Amino acid sequence: MARAIGIDLGTTNSCVAIVEGGHPVIIANDKGERATPSVVAFTERGERLIGSGARRQAAVNPDRTIASIKRQMGTSWKKRIDGKDWTPQEISAQILSKLRKDAESYLGEAVTDAVITVPAYFNDIQRQATKDAGRIAGLNVLRIINEPTAAALAYGLNNGLPQKIMVYDLGGGTFDVSIIEIGDGVIEVLATSGDNHLGGDDFDERVAQYLLSEFKRQYGADLARDPAAMGRIREAAEQAKKELSGTEQANIYLPYLTQVGGQPAHLEATLTRAKFDALTADLVDRTAGPVQSALSDAGLRPSDLGRVLLVGGSTRIPAVQEKVRALTGKDPSRSINPDECVAQGAAVQAEILSGTGALATKGDILLLDVTPLSLSIETVGGVATRLVERNSRLPIHHSQIFSTTAPFQRSVEIHVLQGERPMARDNKTIGKFRLNGIQRAMAGVPQIEVTFDIDANGILTVSARDLSTGKEQSITITANDRMSDAEIDKAIRDAEMYFGDDSRYREAAEALNDARKLAFDAEKMLSDRTRQMDKPQKKQLKQEVAALVKRTAKLKPEKMTDEDIRAVREAMEQVKAAMDGGADTGASDDKSAF
Numbered sequence: 310m311a312r313a314i315g316i317d318l319g320t321t322n323s324c325v326a327i328v329e330g331g332h333p334v335i336i337a338n339d340k341g342e343r344a345t346p347s348v349v350a351f352t353e354r355g356e357r358l359i360g361s362g363a364r365r366q367a368a369v370n371p372d373r374t375i376a377s378i379k380r381q382m383g384t385s386w387k388k389r390i391d392g393k394d395w396t397p398q399e400i401s402a403q404i405l406s407k408l409r410k411d412a413e414s415y416l417g418e419a420v421t422d423a424v425i426t427v428p429a430y431f432n433d434i435q436r437q438a439t440k441d442a443g444r445i446a447g448l449n450v451l452r453i454i455n456e457p458t459a460a461a462l463a464y465g466l467n468n469g470l471p472q473k474i475m476v477y478d479l480g481g482g483t484f485d486v487s488i489i490e491i492g493d494g495v496i497e498v499l500a501t502s503g504d505n506h507l508g509g510d511d512f513d514e515r516v517a518q519y520l521l522s523e524f525k526r527q528y529g530a531d532l533a534r535d536p537a538a539m540g541r542i543r544e545a546a547e548q549a550k551k552e553l554s555g556t557e558q559a560n561i562y563l564p565y566l567t568q569v570g571g572q573p574a575h576l577e578a579t580l581t582r583a584k585f586d587a588l589t590a591d592l593v594d595r596t597a598g599p600v601q602s603a604l605s606d607a608g609l610r611p612s613d614l615g616r617v618l619l620v621g622g623s624t625r626i627p628a629v630q631e632k633v634r635a636l637t638g639k640d641p642s643r644s645i646n647p648d649e650c651v652a653q654g655a656a657v658q659a660e661i662l663s664g665t666g667a668l669a670t671k672g673d674i675l676l677l678d679v680t681p682l683s684l685s686i687e688t689v690g691g692v693a694t695r696l697v698e699r700n701s702r703l704p705i706h707h708s709q710i711f712s713t714t715a716p717f718q719r720s721v722e723i724h725v726l727q728g729e730r731p732m733a734r735d736n737k738t739i740g741k742f743r744l745n746g747i748q749r750a751m752a753g754v755p756q757i758e759v760t761f762d763i764d765a766n767g768i769l770t771v772s773a774r775d776l777s778t779g780k781e782q783s784i785t786i787t788a789n790d791r792m793s794d795a796e797i798d799k800a801i802r803d804a805e806m807y808f809g810d811d812s813r814y815r816e817a818a819e820a821l822n823d824a825r826k827l828a829f830d831a832e833k834m835l836s837d838r839t840r841q842m843d844k845p846q847k848k849q850l851k852q853e854v855a856a857l858v859k860r861t862a863k864l865k866p867e868k869m870t871d872e873d874i875r876a877v878r879e880a881m882e883q884v885k886a887a888m889d890g891g892a893d894t895g896a897s898d899d900k901s902a903f
C-alpha cells in the first residue's frame with residue numbers, strides 16, 4: 310500500500326511529514342526549507358511562485374500575491390488573476406500540490422494519501438473546503454484532523470497516561486488554545502478558544518514600526534509609503550525577533566534602504582530583548598483571556614492539566630513561554646519543534662489510517678472532536694430549535710420528530726442554522742431544502758424525523774423523513790453557504806450580548822404560536838365533536854376562543870411585553886379549561902412544528 314503523508318496547512322507556513330522507521334520526519338522542500346510559506350504569487354511573466362519565492366516578492370507585487378488564504382477557507386472569497394477567478398480551495402490546492410511534489414521527490418514515488426490538519430474551531434464548511442482543496446491537489450484525504458489533536462499525537466500522548474492537556478498555539482497570524490482529553494485510544498477536544506488576529510506578524514509589525522521610527526529619528530524621512538523599503542524592514546524585523554528568542558540583543562543593518570537628499574541612507578539599529586518585550590507586552594497579555602475562557606469552558610482549573618504543549622513558531626519567544634508558565638503554573642513541553650509538531654502528528658495519524666508500517670499495529674485512534682457552534686432548524690414563528698449543542702462531541706447522530714402547523718400541509722422547508730441565538734433570523738443559514746410529498750393530514754399529525762449526522766471530519770449531513778410515507782430528502786452542507794471565523798466569533802459574542810432580548814422574543818413568538826395552534830384545535834373540536842358537547846360547554850368554549858383570538862390579534866412578538874405574554878398564556882388556560890369540559894380533546898401533542 311502507498312505511503313501516506315501528514316500535512317499541516319497553516320495560515321503562515323505549511324509543513325509536510327511522513328513516518329519513517331516508526332518516527333515522524335519532516336520533509337524539506339526543494340530549497341531545503343522545513344516549512345513552506347503559505348504564499349502563492351502570479352508574476353507578470355505568467356510564472357507561478359509558491360512558498361518563500363512568493364513571499365519574498367510580495368511587497369513589490371501585492372496585487373498578484375496571495376497570503377493567509379486559510380482565513381478565507383469556506384468563504385466566497387475570489388480573486389481574479391489573468392482572467393481566472395481563484396477560490397480559497399484552489400489557492401490552498403496550489404500549496405498542497407507543492408508539498409505533495411516535495412514529498413514525492415523525497416520518497417522517489419507517487420504520493421496520494423494524506424491527512425490534513427485544521428484548527429479545532431473550523432466548522433463543517435471550512436473542513437469541507439479543506440478536503441476539497443486536497444482533492445483539487447490530487448490527494449486522497451484520509452482524514453481531516455484537529456491541529457491540537459495532531460500535536461498530542463506527535464508527543465505520543467495517545468500511548469501514555471489518560472490526562473487532560475492544554476495546547477497553546479501561537480503561529481504567524483492566529484492564536485488558538487485547546488483543551489483536550491486523552492483517554493484509552495481516544496483523543497477528545499473539550500474546548501477551544503483563541504484570537505483569529507493575533508500572531509507573530511503582529512510582533513513583526515511592532516518591531517518594524519520601531520525601526521521606522523529609528524530611521525525617521527536618524528534621517529527625518531518616513532519610509533511607510535515605500536513598499537520596497539517596507540518589505541526589507543519587515544523581513545529584518547522578523548529576523549531580529551527570531552534572533553531575540555535566543556540572544557539578548559539583535560543588530561539590524563539595512564544598507565541602501567533609500568536615498569535622502571540624494572545620498573544613500575542605511576538603517577542601523579540595535580534592539581535588546583528588554584526593548585522587544587516592552588514593545589510587545591500587550592500582545593503577550595492578550596493570550597491570557599482565551600486561555601482562561603478555554604479552561605472555564607472545559608470546567609477545569611490550571612491544576613487539572615497534565616501537560617501544556619507549545620505549538621506555533623511564536624511560542625519560541627521567551628516572554629510567551631513565561632506567560633504560559635504564569636497562566637498555567639506548568640513548565641510547557643517544547644521538546645518537539647513547535648512549528649513542526651502538527652505536521653508530525655498528522656503523519657502519525659496518516660500512518661495509522663493507511664495501515665502501513667509499525668504504527669499500524671497499535672490500532673486506529675478514534676478522534677473525537679467538538680462542533681464549534683450549535684446547530685438548529687427553523688420552526689414555526691421563526692424559532693431556532695436546537696438539535697446539536699455547541700461543543701458536542703463528534704461524530705454525532707441526532708434525530709428529532711417534528712410536525713406541521715397547517716392542515717393538509719404537503720411540504721416543509723428544512724432551514725439549517727448555525728449559531729447560539731434563539732431566533733432563526735439571528736443565526737447563520739448554512740443550508741435549506743424542502744421535503745415534499747408529506748401525507749395529507751391535519752396539522753400536528755404528520756411525523757417528520759429530522760436527523761443531523763456529523764462525521765469524524767466534522768462534515769454535516771441533514772436529512773428529513775416523513776415516517777408515514779417514507780419520503781426522504783437530505784443535504785450535505787457544502788462550501789457555498791458558509792460561516793467565517795469572524796462570524797463564528799461574532800455569533801458567540803452576539804449570543805452573550807443579546808441573551809436577554811432574545812429570550813423575551815422567543816417566549817413571545819412561542820406564546821403566539823401556541824395560542825394560534827390552540828385556537829385551531831378548539832375550532833376543530835367544536836366542529837368534529839359538536840354532538841358530544843353540551844350547549845353550555847360549546848358556548849363557553851366559543852367565548853374563550855373568541856377572547857384568545859382577540860387578545861392575540863394585534864400582537865407582534867418583537868413588541869410584546871412580559872405582561873402581554875402572561876395575558877396570552879392566561880387566555881390559553883381558559884380555552885384549555887373549556888376544552889377539558891369536553892373530555893378527550895383530540896388536540897395534537899406538543900411536538901415542535903414547521
Ligand code: AMP
Pocket residue numbers: 319320321322344479480481482508509510547550551552554620621622623624625626647648
Ligand atoms: P507557524 O505559523 O507556526 O509556522 O509560525 C510562524 C511564526 O512563528 C512566524 O511569525 C515566525 O516569525 C514565528 N517564529 C518562527 N521562529 C521563531 C523564533 N525563533 N522566535 C520567534 N518567533 C518565531
